[in-house]
Amino acid sequence: MTQRREFIKKSVLGTAGIAMAGMSMSAKSYASILGANERINLAVIGIRGQGSNHINQWCALKDNRNVRLKTLCDVDEQYFEPKSKVVIEKTGVTPLTEWDMKKVFDDSEIDAVSFAVPNHWHALGTIWACQAGKHVYVEKPASHNVWEGRKMVEAARKYDRRVQVGFQNRSIENVMEAMKFLHDGGIGDVYMARGTCYKPRDSFGKVADSTPPSSLHYDQWLGPAQYQPYNEKKVHYNWHWHWATGNGDTGNQGPHQFDVARWGLNKNEHPVSVYSSGAIYGITPEECSQETPNTQVSIFKYADGKTLEFETRGRYTNGEGDLGIHIGNVFYGTDGYLEVDGSTWRAYRQREKEPFAMSKKREAAPSSNNNLMAAPGGAEHYANFIDAIRAGNNETLHCDIEEGFVSSVLPLIANVSYLTGSQLMFDGKKEMFVDNKKADKLLTRDYRDQYAVPNKV
Known part of the structure; x- marks a missing residue:
């Protein structure tokens, strides 16, 4: 053997x-x-x-x-x-x-x-x-x-x-095709990318702290987070909307479209500035324990002046662009614009109303052979x-991981800007903010000893 x-x-x-x-x-x-x-x-x-x-x-x-x-x-x-x-x-x-x-x-x-x-x-x-x-x-x-x-x-x-x-x-053929189209100058020089996360979410409620169910190893669930009493509205899935464990929808669904936006801009670096603002609308603290905003706008600038915009809308809303995008991206170039909605994309030249380039229709390959399933979210x-x-x-x-980390930094520093209520300058080489100790503290966290991320891995 x-x-x-x-x-x-x-x-x-x-x-x-x-x-x-x-x-x-x-x-x-x-x-x-x-x-x-x-x-x-x-x-x-x-x-x-x-x-x-x-x-x-x-x-x-x-x-x-x-x-x-x-x-x-x-x-x-x-x-x-x-x-x-x-x-x-x-x-x-x-x-x-x-x-x-x-x-x-x-x-x-x-x-x-x-x-x-x-x-x-x-x-x-x-x-x-x-x-x-x-x-x-x-x-x-x-x-x-x-x-x-x-x-x-x-x-x-x-x-x-x-x-x-x-x-x-990153593995969806139509999306890869759209990115290549952008990088090859399909709409000229791409100067701005926009990502959207439009997911209306209702209140999930609020209850008093209680005892964890016998099936849940609660200390292990908390792990790196500081201790807090068990609350059923702060665990399964609802952890997304509390800062100790989640990053809101900007850091939940958002990272997918942040990644596509950065990919389309062809930026393999961190932005030099970020500003993010928003709030929780339509849900009151008395009825729900949610901490993260359900409405949030974030703007990033790169060293060459190019812009990445991102918008999270957690209430009732229309879609965006000709494709009616709720979860997707729009790219703006000197010769036109391109919309991406799932695995569908369309490119428009200047003021023309009809697309001059678009995604191909592709059929999913059976999973029993050596091909890959072509549907978004497939294998x-x-x-x-x-x-x-x-x-x-x-x-x-x-x-x-390096690619995924650089894209993940975008929603993470957007949330730091939101929490500090200020525009922040970012030093990409040091991966720290410029002259802002308050913001730098939010680049990491206090860990419980037995669950601490080590300084030296």
């Missing part, structure tokens, strides 16, 4: 044209490259909400990527039975269940983990996983704050792990992660 594994590894390296003598690759890194025929064992950490999508996608890749979903992990054990049934129905395999992610990391058979946990757990979970030798797929935003996001990048590089951020637009981004693990390099990833 050992001889077969070595033969497969050498064959894969040879096929890829990698000359070991010309690379500074450690023995540990070399051993981590999986052969083309070897199964990749995965664990999903966080199996409710978006975690359900992770489960479905890894199961869909069982045959065409030889993936085995071995373990389901969640701090709330009530979800083990129903989610295990999904895995059994889709793959015929009964998964292991575990509430403590560290025990998942201790399993030497697990090659990779995917995180669909609250935002405040993204960084520490990823760092622990990298330290344990696991590759990581982590949901957006990459991190809960800027400082810990940089630590994720450092961990990925130090331990030579593939870390993919869940910006699925293509997940499959790309698996392919990168086997290739053993970050260049294969569609959204490596």
Whole structure:
């Protein structure tokens, strides 16, 4: 068996044209490259909400990527039975269940983990996983704050792990086509990008603090966040709307469109300034514990003067542009503009009312063959992660952690501007604000000792 594994590894390296003598690759890194025929064992950490999508996608890749979903992990054990049934129905395999992610990391058979946990757990979970030798797929935003996001990048590089951020637009063919069209000058020089997150959300209510249910390991759920009494309106999903655990819709749905906006602008750098303002409208503090704004406008400037705008509307609203965009992007160039709505895009020349270029209609490929499912949110981004693990390099990833981190910084610093009520200048090299200690404090957080993101990963 050992001889077969070595033969497969050498064959894969040879096929890829990698000359070991010309690379500074450690023995540990070399051993981590999986052969083309070897199964990749995965664990999903966080199996409710978006975690359900992770489960479905890894199961869909069982045959065409030889993936085995071995373990389901969640701090709330009530979800083990129903989610295990999904895995059994889709793959015929009964998964292991575990509430403590560290025990998942201790399993030497697990090659990779995917995180669909609250935002405040993204960084520490990823760092622990990298330290344990696991590759990581982590949901957006990459991190809960800027400082810990940089630590994720450092961990990925130090331990030579593939870390993919869940910006699925990076793997949607039509969106990639639209970005290439922009970069090739399809509407001239793109000077402004706009992202929209129009999701009307009703009040989720307010209740008194209480005792956690017996199924929930509440201390583990809190993790890096400071202690607060259990409140059912601040946990499952509603954690998005409280600063200790979430980043509001600007940092929830928003990161996807922030990423596309930055991609279209072709900016591989941080902006030099940000201003963000907003409030909670239509919902009162007496009826709901929400802390994050449901209406928010953010404006970023880059060193060359180009602009990125983003708008979050959490109340009733019309769409935007000819496509009636609610969740999407518009790009403005010197010769026209381009709209992106999901996987559909249209480009308009100057004042013309009819598009002169647009997306192609594409049919989804069956998941049973070696092609990737083409529908937005399908398995293509997940499959790309698996392919990168086997290739053993970050260049294969569609959204490596560095790429995902730079996009995630945008909503994170927008929220700092909102919370401080001021326009902020940002030093991209230092990843700190300019002469603003109050704002700099919000680039990180106070961690509980046993859940602290380390200074040195």
